[in-house]
Amino acid sequence: MTNPLPVKIMLALAFVVNASFAGSPCDSLKGTLHKTAVNDACAAIDINNVFNYYVNNGDGGLNPYSSDDGFELMNANRGQLLFEEGFVWGGIINKGVKVGGSAYNHGLQAGPIITPGTPTTPPVAANLLDPRYRVYKVRPDIGPGRTFDAVRPLLDEEAWRVYRYENIMSQQLYANYVKDWNEWPGAQGAPYTDVNGNGTYDAGTDIPGVPGADQTLWYVANDLDTARVFKMGGSKPIGLEFQRTIWAYNRTGALGNTVFEKNILINKSGAQIDSMFVAQWSDPDIGGGLGYTDDFSGCDTIRALGYTYNATNKDGFFRGGAARARLRFCAGAARQNRQSVRPCDLQGRIQIRCEESRHDRLQHLSVQQFNLLRSDDQCLGGLSGVV
Numbered sequence: 228m229t230n231p232l233p234v235k236i237m238l239a240l241a242f243v244v245n246a247s248f249a250g251s252p253c254d255s256l257k258g259t260l261h262k263t264a265v266n267d268a269c270a271a272i273d274i275n276n277v278f279n280y281y282v283n284n285g286d287g288g289l290n291p292y293s294s295d296d297g298f299e300l301m302n303a304n305r306g307q308l309l310f311e312e313g314f315v316w317g318g319i320i321n322k323g324v325k326v327g328g329s330a331y332n333h334g335l336q337a338g339p340i341i342t343p344g345t346p347t348t349p350p351v352a353a354n355l356l357d358p359r360y361r362v363y364k365v366r367p368d369i370g371p372g373r374t375f376d377a378v379r380p381l382l383d384e385e386a387w388r389v390y391r392y393e394n395i396m397s398q399q400l401y402a403n404y405v406k407d408w409n410e411w412p413g414a415q416g417a418p419y420t421d422v423n424g425n426g427t428y429d430a431g432t433d434i435p436g437v438p439g440a441d442q443t444l445w446y447v448a449n450d451l452d453t454a455r456v457f458k459m460g461g462s463k464p465i466g467l468e469f470q471r472t473i474w475a476y477n478r479t480g481a482l483g484n485t486v487f488e489k490n491i492l493i494n495k496s497g498a499q500i501d502s503m504f505v506a507q508w509s510d511p512d513i514g515g516g517l518g519y520t521d522d523f524s525g526c527d528t529i530r531a532l533g534y535t536y537n538a539t540n541k542d543g544f545f546r547g548g549a550a551r552a553r554l555r556f557c558a559g560a561a562r563q564n565r566q567s568v569r570p571c572d573l574q575g576r577i578q579i580r581c582e583e584s585r586h587d588r589l590q591h592l593s594v595q596q597f598n599l600l601r602s603d604d605q606c607l608g609g610l611s612g613v614v
């Protein structure tokens with residue numbers, strides 16, 4: 228990735244979560260007033276059978292209210308499937324290795340990079356307390372065009388899920404949806420349906436969110452917090468802006484158990500990044516804290532699929548059948564230079580690696596792990612794309 232042209236690397240990832248059986252802002256406690264937070268803010272995707280929080284420091288999966296396994300399946304066979312997940316990366320800048328992203332520790336902070344770096348000046352981050360850089364959440368059937376009374380049944384259905392962790396009920400949910408619709412950051416890069424077809428976001432005309440999706444979350448973050456990046460991976464920041472879109476469909480079948488994620492990285496460091504690796508990291512827990520000890524993991528390189536499953540029919544939580552979680556790359560990387568977007572030439576370069584998850588090896592993507600990965604004799608335990 229090189230400057231001065233803005234280069235975006237896009238990786239679309241789908242969580243396909245399936246279970247079958249025979250049988251802070253975000254650390255505020257439930258019961259306190261709901262606060263509007265910006266840095267380390269979170270929102271739950273909760274439109275289908277999946278309930279899962281996402282935080283604008285890069286974190287996902289972990290429930291920030293319970294500090295426990297957060298990726299829940301909410302159908303008749305309710306249960307937890309992931310402890311935590313995140314997107315990690317590393318590359319060589321000026322002959323030195325730098326890494327970042329989010330695993331058990333989180334290397335990102337809220338907001339974009341407003342001034343890219345140059346060979347002589349560092350990039351500058353936006354004010355991380357600016358409320359424009361919160362986590363946005365919209366659904367196409369609840370917005371300013373419909374009154375609270377008209378959509379209350381929809382909100383009541385959602386509120387009971389959220390209220391398990393947050394002191395927030397239907398009226399507040401409605402107010403949040405209308406606010407995020409009205410203030411949707413289409414101009415910052417958030418997706419929308421271009422109703423009038425003019426190629427730009429027009430508030431009041433265009434529809435916020437991924438076209439066709441039943442719910443969309445979006446936020447922008449950056450890696451310029453030196454302490455966070457060091458704690459996460461032991462390196463200095465690169466100067467990357469990170470835009471994350473999470474969306475889902477309220478449908479029957481596999482789509483109803485699926486969450487999609489798209490990650491955009493924009494190199495605003497002012498330097499070229501060589502040998503860049505990206506990876507989707509996760510700590511699956513099939514059955515949560517009561518059931519993770521029997522989990523096995525594997526991968527299907529043809530399908531670009533990683534999976535974890537119960538090795539027994541009785542894992543302390545799930546009983547009488549197989550439960551599993553699947554994580555799949557559904558689109559590879561693309562580069563965007565000024566006007567055009569084109570897929571990267573990745574033939575033979577997307578690498579799918581896996582091994583049984585071992586916490587001692589997968590604490591994070593550190594500088595040391597990056598070098599091991601490059602040496603091609605170690606596994607990250609997940610999926611890695613080389614761009």
Ligand SMILES: [Ca+2]
Pocket residue numbers: 421422423424425426427428429433
């Ligand atoms: Ca438009």
Ligand SMILES: [Ca+2]
Pocket residue numbers: 310510511512519522584
């Ligand atoms: Ca685990």
Ligand SMILES: [Ca+2]
Pocket residue numbers: 512513514518519520521522536537538542
């Ligand atoms: Ca298990």
